[in-house]
Amino acid sequence: MADILLSPAQTDLREKLKSIMRQIKAETTPKEIEKLKASFKTLLDQADPVVIAMAEQDLAQEGMSMNEFLAVCDIHLELFREKIQNPDLKVPEDHPIARFQEDHRVILSWMDKLRETIKEIANYDNWNEVESHLAKVKFLLEKLMEAENHNVRQESALFPALEQKGIEKPPAIMWQEHTEMRQDKKALLLLFEKAKEMDFTLWVNQMYTLSMRLYEKFLLHTQKEQNILYKVALEVLSQQDWLNVKEATEEVGFFALSEEKK
Numbered sequence: 174m175a176d177i178l179l180s181p182a183q184t185d186l187r188e189k190l191k192s193i194m195r196q197i198k199a200e201t202t203p204k205e206i207e208k209l210k211a212s213f214k215t216l217l218d219q220a221d222p223v224v225i226a227m228a229e230q231d232l233a234q235e236g237m238s239m240n241e242f243l244a245v246c247d248i249h250l251e252l253f254r255e256k257i258q259n260p261d262l263k264v265p266e267d268h269p270i271a272r273f274q275e276d277h278r279v280i281l282s283w284m285d286k287l288r289e290t291i292k293e294i295a296n297y298d299n300w301n302e303v304e305s306h307l308a309k310v311k312f313l314l315e316k317l318m319e320a321e322n323h324n325v326r327q328e329s330a331l332f333p334a335l336e337q338k339g340i341e342k343p344p345a346i347m348w349q350e351h352t353e354m355r356q357d358k359k360a361l362l363l364l365f366e367k368a369k370e371m372d373f374t375l376w377v378n379q380m381y382t383l384s385m386r387l388y389e390k391f392l393l394h395t396q397k398e399q400n401i402l403y404k405v406a407l408e409v410l411s412q413q414d415w416l417n418v419k420e421a422t423e424e425v426g427f428f429a430l431s432e433e434k435k
Contacts, residue, residue, distance in 0.1 A: 262404065
């Protein structure tokens with residue numbers, strides 16, 4: 174993120190976020206912590222995911238631990254989660270974007286469960302105590318890989334339709350981010366395969382760090398889709414274009430939204 178230039182207002186907000194996160198870390202009185210969290214949420218309403226991610230990155234470099242992050246991270250994750258679960262952009266139920274939005278909600282749910290399961294594993298001390306949790310992590314990682322179908326449908330149906338209208342940059346950015354998130358998923362799978370071969374605590378910390386990185390990328394990416402890509406598409410694509418997009422997505426097929434095992 175070092176190459177991202179922030180406006181003076183964003184830079185100021187970044188510093189305020191870091192300051193209040195340090196205060197939450199240092200405070201021990203529950204009443205004061207709740208006050209700080211309320212102030213933190215107010216700041217988050219003014220911030221975008223990039224500013225928040227950069228503030229967190231700064232604090233990580235200062236040495237803030239995973240457990241200390243957990244004291245404050247869930248606040249802003251909840252804020253963005255609400256925006257994905259209840260998007261401002263409304264379309265008919267049979268519109269291609271409606272399925273993309275439903276995909277977002279389901280993928281987000283699986284990522285939430287992955288984070289929570291890894292956090293549960295962190296409460297234990299050795300591999301023998303977490304067999305059922307490891308099985309759940311494996312299952313969720315497999316579901317996230319199946320959900321690559323969401324990206325394939327966009328890349329084979331929506332992106333080409335936009336490119337035909339001369340809209341090239343937004344799809345190119347989204348495609349690149351798809352690639353980055355796919356790489357993160359593969360990295361998680363590779364790390365998962367090393368379970369029981371690595372030091373228990375080191376493995377848990379690395380799994381959580383990777384899952385959080387993927388999670389925050391997905392939050393930011395999804396907001397770009399909702400606020401830029403889909404809005405542009407609704408402006409430039411005709412009714413016939415949308416029928417073509419819908420047909421193309423149906424040819425690709427859809428990943429299962431349920432958690433039933435094959």
